[in-house]
Amino acid sequence: MTTSTEGPRGFFGELYLRSTRPFLSDTVSDAEASFLEARLREGEASGLVLDFGCGHGRHASRLAWRLPGRVVGIDFDPLSLAEARSSAPVTRGDFFRLPFRDDAFGAAYCWYNTLGTFADDAVPVALAELARCVRPGGWFMVHGTPPHAATWQPEASYDAVLPDGSRLVEQVRYEPHTHRDTLTRQLHLPDGRFMAASFFIRYYGVPEWEALLDAAGFSVRWVHGAVDGSALNEASVDQIVGAQKRG
Numbered sequence: 607m608t609t610s611t612e613g614p615r616g617f618f619g620e621l622y623l624r625s626t627r628p629f630l631s632d633t634v635s636d637a638e639a640s641f642l643e644a645r646l647r648e649g650e651a652s653g654l655v656l657d658f659g660c661g662h663g664r665h666a667s668r669l670a671w672r673l674p675g676r677v678v679g680i681d682f683d684p685l686s687l688a689e690a691r692s693s694a695p696v697t698r699g700d701f702f703r704l705p706f707r708d709d710a711f712g713a714a715y716c717w718y719n720t721l722g723t724f725a726d727d728a729v730p731v732a733l734a735e736l737a738r739c740v741r742p743g744g745w746f747m748v749h750g751t752p753p754h755a756a757t758w759q760p761e762a763s764y765d766a767v768l769p770d771g772s773r774l775v776e777q778v779r780y781e782p783h784t785h786r787d788t789l790t791r792q793l794h795l796p797d798g799r800f801m802a803a804s805f806f807i808r809y810y811g812v813p814e815w816e817a818l819l820d821a822a823g824f825s826v827r828w829v830h831g832a833v834d835g836s837a838l839n840e841a842s843v844d845q846i847v848g849a850q851k852r853g
């Protein structure tokens with residue numbers, strides 16, 4: 607059996623940017639960047655920092671001036687990178703073949719359920735490649751939705767007009783046996799174009815991250831349930847796991 611390292615076809619890129627950005631407020635991105643900044647200023651997280659799946663650079667751009675010369679973003683979407691490049695050093699590349707030398711980074715972070723868009727068996731492969739590029743003692747922080755929050759609304763649909771005049775139509779269904787939301791997203795643009803993609807988001811609990819990260823050579827050091835640093839609990843809508851590379 608081969609491992610599929612392919613993410614959701616046709617989702618990342620223009621459809622993702624147009625349909626997701628309206629929901630990513632500056633307030634939220636500022637708070638997330640402040641959380642990352644504080645962790646990255648801690649002594650053991652010194653050195654270069656990799657934004658693993660930087661997208662249009664909402665974290666890398668904020669950190670570029672707060673931690674000058676330290677943050678590098680990687681993503682494979684040219685459209686996202688074109689925007690990120692104006693405010694942060696970013697490079698095009700694939701999670702599964704990172705264009706960096708061994709131990710290049712003192713820390714890395716991966717935000718917004720990014721790893722949950724891959725098949726379960728691809729995640730250890732991506733983590734092994736990431737671990738190769740983080741030096742012993744360096745950090746990895748992974749952010750996503752805690753599994754309990756994904757069960758709150760097992761089925762949902764959305765049909766609304768976005769600020770740019772596009773109509774966004776989405777159906778979401780949570781599958782308890784796979785711990786995934788399966789989604790169908792359609793976007794009708796004001797210029798007459800139509801975009802659509804089906805994809806999933808897999809939600810990993812803390813014990814699962816502990817096992818996945820342990821296999822990649824990281825030990826979990828902390829877990830937070832929000833970017834204010836509060837503990838993860840059953841009301842949390844965020845889950846941020848911080849792990850340190852052994853060795």
Ligand SMILES: C[S@@+](CC[C@H](N)C(=O)[O-])C[C@H]1O[C@@H](n2cnc3c(N)ncnc32)[C@H](O)[C@@H]1O
Pocket residue numbers: 611613618619658659660661662663664680681682683686699700701702716717718719720
């Ligand atoms: C959910 S978005 C998160 C973007 C950003 N971290 C944020 O929080 O706004 C995931 C990002 O990962 C990128 N991505 C997905 N698969 C990738 C791969 N195999 N290699 C590199 N980037 C990838 C996508 O292009 C997208 O920008």
